[in-house]
Amino acid sequence: MRAVVVGAGIFGASAAYTLAQAGAEVVVVDREHEGKATLAGAGIVCPWATKQEEPRFLRFYTAGAEFYPGLLEELAEAGIDDCGYRRVGCLVLARDTAGLEAAEARILPRVQGSRTAGEVRRVSEADAREMFPPLAEGYQALRIAGGARVEARTVASALLEAAWRRGAEVRRGLVDLRLAGSGAEALVDGTPVEADVIVVTAGAWANAILGKLGREIAVAPQRGQIAHLRLEGTDTSRWPVLLPQGSHYMLAFDAGRVVAGATRESGAGFDYRLTAAGQAEVLNFALGLAPGLASATHIETRIGFRPHSESLLPMIGGVSGIDNLFVGNGLGAGGLTMGPLAGRLLAQAALGQSPDFDLADYAVAA
Numbered sequence: 247m248r249a250v251v252v253g254a255g256i257f258g259a260s261a262a263y264t265l266a267q268a269g270a271e272v273v274v275v276d277r278e279h280e281g282k283a284t285l286a287g288a289g290i291v292c293p294w295a296t297k298q299e300e301p302r303f304l305r306f307y308t309a310g311a312e313f314y315p316g317l318l319e320e321l322a323e324a325g326i327d328d329c330g331y332r333r334v335g336c337l338v339l340a341r342d343t344a345g346l347e348a349a350e351a352r353i354l355p356r357v358q359g360s361r362t363a364g365e366v367r368r369v370s371e372a373d374a375r376e377m378f379p380p381l382a383e384g385y386q387a388l389r390i391a392g393g394a395r396v397e398a399r400t401v402a403s404a405l406l407e408a409a410w411r412r413g414a415e416v417r418r419g420l421v422d423l424r425l426a427g428s429g430a431e432a433l434v435d436g437t438p439v440e441a442d443v444i445v446v447t448a449g450a451w452a453n454a455i456l457g458k459l460g461r462e463i464a465v466a467p468q469r470g471q472i473a474h475l476r477l478e479g480t481d482t483s484r485w486p487v488l489l490p491q492g493s494h495y496m497l498a499f500d501a502g503r504v505v506a507g508a509t510r511e512s513g514a515g516f517d518y519r520l521t522a523a524g525q526a527e528v529l530n531f532a533l534g535l536a537p538g539l540a541s542a543t544h545i546e547t548r549i550g551f552r553p554h555s556e557s558l559l560p561m562i563g564g565v566s567g568i569d570n571l572f573v574g575n576g577l578g579a580g581g582l583t584m585g586p587l588a589g590r591l592l593a594q595a596a597l598g599q600s601p602d603f604d605l606a607d608y609a610v611a612a
């Protein structure tokens with residue numbers, strides 16, 4: 247089988263890896279549009295803490311986190327042993343006991359039977375500040391030991407490299423689609439490319455090419471601005487992810503890098519700009535939560551367009567009426583958690599295999 251994968255964010259990279267693993271001849275083409283979500287993503291993998299209650303979303307979100315440890319083992323066996331993934335634990339923060347109890351009531355049932363979530367326990371204010379020294383006073387926490395962070399760029403390139411080692415060709419270019427008989431044909435920078443299946447993992451840009459086939463999915467870009475700070479000379483490599491009770495968060499990586507995110511701007515389209523309001527929002531949040539960061543260096547603010555699906559659910563599978571077309575999209579704000587699993591399942595569907603996870607709730611409506 248010959249497969250063209252359109253888009254090499256975390257979704258396409260994972261699909262390409264599984265396709266190549268199965269022996270398909272794979273060509274991956276990525277335009278690297280400004281605002282590619284995988285290059286901007288924070289990297290939190292802790293679905294159990296979300297306030298989102300939609301059961302189908304939660305099922306997939308948590309399955310995405312459960313998929314990681316096995317995937318990392320596979321990649322390590324293939325000689326790729328650092329994806330920047332670390333179980334640093336997540337602290338779900340609360341200002342008072344009622345907040346802590348509400349978090350417990352939400353989280354404890356979700357971690358039952360999980361192989362990945364690990365122990366969940368209360369942490370005192372003093373312990374929370376010892377784990378994350380710049381944290382403001384007055385927070386108690388619930389610690390989810392198996393909460394992790396991952397270097398999004400690294401894991402996506404690791405998946406692509408694993409695909410490449412199995413013979414996949416990775417190209418930079420822009421793909422266009424057109425109808426050909428009962429299927430679709432892919433053109434890379436204007437030149438037709440032969441393919442038995444076309445896998446469109448084009449993130450927030452998907453409708454630009456699906457539109458050429460008269461199709462559309464319910465996905466729109468949601469801009470995220472996310473600040474990266476550096477605390478010189480501080481070992482931040484084991485600091486936990488901080489999850490206060492809102493949509494903002496903070497996490498740390500090696501070499502003093504602390505990341506504070508993020509705006510969630512629907513309606514901003516593909517406007518690839520740092521805005522005054524966006525910068526103010528993330529930096530004010532960061533210094534309110536962790537005043538100890540006031541003298542940190544502001545290294546950069548990244549911008550990404552999340553592929554936000556109206557239903558919140560990922561979309562994975564074939565497109566009815568177009569024989570060889572498969573679409574993966576809708577990872578929204580949780581794509582670094584769900585992407586590796588979603589890519590595997592999409593590839594299985596394209597290969598005609600029965601997927602490891604029931605995809606009935608995640609069909610593509612295009």
Ligand SMILES: Cc1cc2nc3c(=O)[nH]c(=O)nc-3n(C[C@H](O)[C@H](O)[C@H](O)COP(=O)(O)OP(=O)(O)OC[C@H]3O[C@@H](n4cnc5c(N)ncnc54)[C@H](O)[C@@H]3O)c2cc1C
Nearest residue numbers: 253255277279283284287288290421449470550581582583
């Ligand atoms: C600020 C921010 C923070 C986030 N934090 C987290 C987090 O902590 N945890 C988490 O789980 N998730 C997080 N996410 C979500 C996650 O990053 C995304 O859901 C995920 O990266 C989406 O991956 P994707 O592969 O679908 O799309 P993308 O990474 O956007 O990749 C799509 C690719 O397709 C290419 N493409 C599009 N059209 C074409 C074409 N015609 N031809 C060729 N190439 C094309 C684009 O150029 C792009 O490179 C965050 C996102 C943002 C923006």
